[in-house]
Amino acid sequence: MPQINFGVIYFCFLLSWVYSDCGCNKDLNRKYEEFGTISTSSNEVPVCKRDKQNNLHYRDYYPEDPTMSFIPGGSYLIGTDEPHFQSDGEAPERLAKVSDFYIDKYEVSNAKFYDFVKKTNYTTEAEIYGDSFLFKTLLTSEMQKEYEDFRVVSAPWWFKVKGISWRNPHGLHSSIKDFWDHPVVHVSWNDAVAYCLWAGKRLPTEAEWEVACRGGKKRKLFPWGNKLKPRGKHWLNIWQGDFPDGNTAEDGYGITSPVNKFRQNDYDIYNIVGNVWEWTHDVWKRNDESTNAEHVKKGGSYLCHKSYCYRYRCAARSQNTADSSSGNLGFRCAKDA
Numbered sequence: 001m002p003q004i005n006f007g008v009i010y011f012c013f014l015l016s017w018v019y020s021d022c023g024c025n026k027d028l029n030r031k032y033e034e035f036g037t038i039s040t041s042s043n044e045v046p047v048c049k050r051d052k053q054n055n056l057h058y059r060d061y062y063p064e065d066p067t068m069s070f071i072p073g074g075s076y077l078i079g080t081d082e083p084h085f086q087s088d089g090e091a092p093e094r095l096a097k098v099s100d101f102y103i104d105k106y107e108v109s110n111a112k113f114y115d116f117v118k119k120t121n122y123t124t125e126a127e128i129y130g131d132s133f134l135f136k137t138l139l140t141s142e143m144q145k146e147y148e149d150f151r152v153v154s155a156p157w158w159f160k161v162k163g164i165s166w167r168n169p170h171g172l173h174s175s176i177k178d179f180w181d182h183p184v185v186h187v188s189w190n191d192a193v194a195y196c197l198w199a200g201k202r203l204p205t206e207a208e209w210e211v212a213c214r215g216g217k218k219r220k221l222f223p224w225g226n227k228l229k230p231r232g233k234h235w236l237n238i239w240q241g242d243f244p245d246g247n248t249a250e251d252g253y254g255i256t257s258p259v260n261k262f263r264q265n266d267y268d269i270y271n272i273v274g275n276v277w278e279w280t281h282d283v284w285k286r287n288d289e290s291t292n293a294e295h296v297k298k299g300g301s302y303l304c305h306k307s308y309c310y311r312y313r314c315a316a317r318s319q320n321t322a323d324s325s326s327g328n329l330g331f332r333c334a335k336d337a
C-alpha cells in the first residue's frame, strides 16, 4: 500500500488556496494570463478574475486605483449576539449578502477633499451653517466659557463653534495645511455623498463597511482579532487615560492620525476602527420606522474610550443626522466591482 503523503496534499491545497486568494490589488502590473491555468470549475474561479462581458483586461479585475481594496462578494456574518450597546442595534448576529465591491483602504484625507473642493467649488454644510462641533480640549478655556451654552446636553464636551469647518478642523486657528494626510472632518453625510459621487464612487453600505472591517475573519471584535493590543502594540487610534481631560495619547496621537497609519486587516484596510467615525449609506432605523434624517456611522473615533464609547468594534454602530458634522467624523468611499 502506497503511503499517502498528507503533507504533499496539504501543500497542494494550500497552494491552490493561496492562488485562488483574491489578493487582487497587490500588483497592478500582473497580467491576466498568469492566472490562465488555475481555473477549474466556475465557482472555484477567484472572483477577481471572473470573466465579465468577455472583456478580459486586468483593469476589470484590479482597481485602477491602488488605494482601494477588492472585497469578494458572498454571505458574511455581521452584527453580534453579545452586544455592548443593545439600544444601538448591534444584535443580532446576521448573514449579510454583499456583491463584489471595492472600498477605500484609507479614510478620505484633507488632501483629497481639498482637490475635490478646488475642482468643484463645493461648499460643505458646516460652511453653509457657519459652525460645527469641536471637542472641548481644542478650545481655550476662554472659548469654553464663551461657548458654554452651545454644548451638547448629553455630551457637554462637544461645543458648537462658529467658523469651524473642514478647513480648520482642530480649532479656530488650526489649518488643514498641517494635516494634509489626516482624515477630513466636519463633513456631513450629504458632503460625503457629494465627494464620493465626484470621485466616481459611493458610500459603502453598513454591511459592506462591516464586511471590510472584519477582514475575512468571523465573530471577532476587531478587524485583526479579539485582543485590543496584540503583542502589546497599539493597532488603532483611540483614547488612553481619563476622559474627557486626560488623553495620554499613548498610541501616538492625541487627535487624528494620518490616514495611512494603523493597517488593521488582511484586506489592507487602515483606521477602519478608530481615528474618525465613518459615514455609511444606510438610514438609521428607529423601531423599524425609517427616518431619512439619520444615517449609520461606524468604527468609533480617536475620542473613544472603553469606559463610555466602546464602539471601535466592527459590530458597533451609531448615528447622526445627514447634515450634522463634527471633528471626529469622516468617511471612506466604496465602488461596485
Ligand SMILES: *[C@@H]1O[C@H](CO)[C@@H](O)[C@H](O)[C@H]1NC(C)=O
Pocket (backbone or CB within 6 Å): 119, 120, 121
Ligand atoms: C469656481 O469658482 C471660481 C471663482 O468664482 C470660478 O472661476 C470657477 O469657474 C469655478 N469652478 C467651477 C468648477 O465651478
Ligand SMILES: [Ca+2]
Pocket (backbone or CB within 6 Å): 237, 238, 239, 240, 249, 250, 251, 252, 253, 254, 255, 302
Ligand atoms: Ca489616540
Ligand SMILES: [Ca+2]
Pocket (backbone or CB within 6 Å): 107, 271, 272, 273, 274, 275, 276, 277, 278, 299, 300
Ligand atoms: Ca475610522
